[in-house]
Amino acid sequence: MITVEHLTKRYGAQLAVSDVSFSCAPGTVTGFLGPNGAGKSTTLRAVCGLTLPTSGTTAVAGRPYRELPNAGRHVGVLLDAGAQHAGRTGRETLALAALVQGVARSRVDEVLQQVGLAGKPAGKRVGKYSLGMRQRLGLAMALLGEPQVLVLDEPANGLDPEGIFWMRGLLRGFADRGGTVLLSSHLLREVEAVADQLVVIAGGRIVAQGSSEELLASTGTLVRARDRAALTGALAAAGIGVTPGPADALIADGPAEAVGIAAATGGVPLLELRPAGGDRLEELFRSLTDPTAGAAAAADRQIQETSA
Structure with missing residues (x-):
């Protein structure tokens, strides 16, 4: 122990x-x-x-x-x-x-x-x-x-x-x-x-x-589109958070069905949509240790504290 x-x-x-x-x-x-x-x-x-x-x-x-x-x-x-x-x-x-x-x-x-x-x-x-x-x-x-x-x-x-x-x-x-x-x-x-x-x-x-x-079960959904910025915006509009995934993909914090619906609603054609897997630990590691994600989270906390 x-x-x-x-x-x-x-x-x-x-x-x-x-x-x-x-x-x-x-x-x-x-x-x-x-x-x-x-x-x-x-x-x-x-x-x-x-x-x-x-x-x-x-x-x-x-x-x-x-x-x-x-x-x-x-x-x-x-x-x-x-x-x-x-x-x-x-x-x-x-x-x-x-x-x-x-x-x-x-x-x-x-x-x-x-x-x-x-x-x-x-x-x-x-x-x-x-x-x-x-x-x-x-x-x-x-x-x-x-x-x-x-x-x-x-x-x-x-x-x-x-x-x-x-x-x-x-x-x-x-x-x-x-x-x-x-x-x-x-x-x-x-x-x-x-x-x-x-x-x-x-x-x-x-x-x-x-x-x-x-x-590793909570690593979300891997999603990829030609227009990554548009995809990010469509998911954000649906209240689905994302973190960088392998290559040009995103890891969405939501089930595949919700991610697909959000992309369709935003008019964003998808190239790939599947549960995050195979490199699950790498995806989790990047989402937790990415300094960009950390800076964004800190900014969100500052905004919340200011508004409170």
């Missing part, structure tokens, strides 16, 4: 995260998403005890990370795959960690096999590893102590398609055995394929969270 409650972190005058709260339950994979600079890394570092909150709390298994005895036996962490000593071999890196954590030496061979680094790769110096191999070694390090919780920042970075598919199965299997996974990644389709829960952060604040099924 991971809990983050009212987490706020300031670096001088800069507000990195503001009043962030969410939880990750055992048996689930939680996708933690947001654009660059949104506050993802700061939040993950706070969970792992590497960054002290300005206010608020984080806990793993009911305790702050820094208070966990032998933390590696409870939480497996991968925040930077390049942080390993370049002069040691993969096996030496894991053997040293096993000694520190009090893990049986046989566990080193188990995790090397699990992440696909057994044999010759285990004897290579980390400085000679590719980025994908370093990611696999980082995952091996996270799994070494047989933890109940994994906190992973961009674990698929550098992996080829086969490696990404392998990692998906690894994380899904870990959660299905009762483990807790908090996963930050820019590979939205992979997150969509494996995550049970989603937390989306933008500008240091949580803008959406809930089950994948609930959030």
Whole structure:
């Protein structure tokens, strides 16, 4: 179990995260998403005890990370795959960690096999590893102590398609055995394929969270016309909000029937009309983190406050 409650972190005058709260339950994979600079890394570092909150709390298994005895036996962490000593071999890196954590030496061979680094790769110096191999070694390090919780920042970075598919199965299997996974990644389709829960952060604040099924079911209707401006106007006249979609399409906040009727009423011929799907998480992500949409929402709030 991971809990983050009212987490706020300031670096001088800069507000990195503001009043962030969410939880990750055992048996689930939680996708933690947001654009660059949104506050993802700061939040993950706070969970792992590497960054002290300005206010608020984080806990793993009911305790702050820094208070966990032998933390590696409870939480497996991968925040930077390049942080390993370049002069040691993969096996030496894991053997040293096993000694520190009090893990049986046989566990080193188990995790090397699990992440696909057994044999010759285990004897290579980390400085000679590719980025994908370093990611696999980082995952091996996270799994070494047989933890109940994994906190992973961009674990698929550098992996080829086969490696990404392998990692998906690894994380899904870990959660299905009762483990807790908090996963930050820019590979939205992979997150969509494996995550049970989603937390989306933008500008240091949580803008959406809930089950994948609930959030992705509300992504609206994809609609496309030659005259995008006319389509936007017709939908606005019908009280249907829109956000930018893939290519020149729009994602309308309404069912397909209502969107079609609005376009017909406005005399706008449609080229495409269907439920938003396929790239559902990408569409949700863009609608929640698009700065243009955020500016429009802020303007609407200002107008409402002024009129009140």
